[in-house]
Amino acid sequence: MNDEPGPLLASGRAADVFDIGDGKVLRRYRPLQSGETHDALLEARIMGYVRERGYPVPEVHRTEGVDIVMDRIDGPTMLEALEAAPWKVVWHARVLARLQRRLARIAAPGWLLADSADSDRAHSVLHLDLHPMNVILSPRGPVVIDWTNAAGGPGGFDAALTYVEIMTFATEGVVDRVGQQVFARSFRWFRGRRVIAPYLAAACDHRLADRGLLPDERVAVAAMRRKLKT
Numbered sequence: 556m557n558d559e560p561g562p563l564l565a566s567g568r569a570a571d572v573f574d575i576g577d578g579k580v581l582r583r584y585r586p587l588q589s590g591e592t593h594d595a596l597l598e599a600r601i602m603g604y605v606r607e608r609g610y611p612v613p614e615v616h617r618t619e620g621v622d623i624v625m626d627r628i629d630g631p632t633m634l635e636a637l638e639a640a641p642w643k644v645v646w647h648a649r650v651l652a653r654l655q656r657r658l659a660r661i662a663a664p665g666w667l668l669a670d671s672a673d674s675d676r677a678h679s680v681l682h683l684d685l686h687p688m689n690v691i692l693s694p695r696g697p698v699v700i701d702w703t704n705a706a707g708g709p710g711g712f713d714a715a716l717t718y719v720e721i722m723t724f725a726t727e728g729v730v731d732r733v734g735q736q737v738f739a740r741s742f743r744w745f746r747g748r749r750v751i752a753p754y755l756a757a758a759c760d761h762r763l764a765d766r767g768l769l770p771d772e773r774v775a776v777a778a779m780r781r782k783l784k785t
Contacts, residue, residue, distance in 0.1 A: 560575070560581055560583065561573050561574040561576060561581075562574045564580060564627075567701065568767050569584055569593065569703055570582050570583060570593075570703070571583050571585070575624065579616060579624055579625065579626060579627055580625060580627045581622055581623070581624055582595075582622070582623045583622050584621040584622075584703075593703065595619075595620065595621055596618050598702050599615040599623050599625075601667065601680070601702050601705045604661075604667075604680070605658070605680055610658060611654075611696060611697060611699060612698065612700070613625040613626040613627075613628050613698060613700065628691045628698045628700070629691075629693060629694070630691050630693040630694065631691070631692055632688050632690060632692070633647055633687035633688070633690040633692060633697070634686075634688045636692055637687060637738070641734050644734055644738050644741065647687065647738065648737075648739075648741035648742040648744075649741070650690075650697055651686075651687065651690065651742055652742050652745035652746040653745070654685065655685055655710075655713060655714050655717060655746060656746065658682060658685070658699075658710070658713065659679045659710025659711075659713065659714070660679070660710075662678070662679065662680075663679055663680050663681075663706075663708070664707075667680065667706060668706075668707040668708075678708050678709065679708070679710040680705065680707060681706050681707060681710070681712065681713040682704070682705055683706060683761075684704050684720070685713065685716075686717055686721055687738075709754065710750075711751060711754045714746045714750055714751050714754070715751045715752075715753075715754035715755050716758040716761060716762070717742065717746075718739055718742060718743050718746075718755070719759055719762055719776065720762065721735065721738055721742065722739040722775070723762070723772050723775035723779060725769055725772050725775075755779075755783055756780065756783050759776050759777075759779055759780035759783065760780070762776045763776055763777065
């Protein structure tokens, strides 16, 4: 891709985001531990698919190799907004639940489903990493970013994974831990306990299979998984 990376805007566990001007950013994936490369073309296709159906994601302009050029979305992440105004924790949890519910209403296309998927069941598009760091609160409303892990499957699994992720994020201090639990439980309330409960064990197992999981998070997820067995 001809775009030379500009200023670094953000750096995650899998990719870096650079400002390349003209209201666009370059998302560049780093090599995976396995030596494989991320399929940026598939991610861009998923983003285009949900965007065409009215879901709030950045517009993708082009892809090449491990690079995706898309619109720059200005605004704080939901996590940054929570840190600035923690008393809005319940309000933000409701926003996240609505975003997850909207996504669950988008039917997954056949090309997104694994060969083993049950074709007789209805499957939704799943983000599989929908948490406050992946939601930007733009002036026009919340926008969901980082579709690295997107797939197709039961919408309830996506909601359960969000709940598990939020409940087990590594935090420091009692105040942050309390706010984290309030957010997670509020999200579960707004999204629906009956929607989430059947998939909690599978969501824990999915997290534990993630090689990028931090040690403290792994301990927390394992503890949650054990409680589900009792």
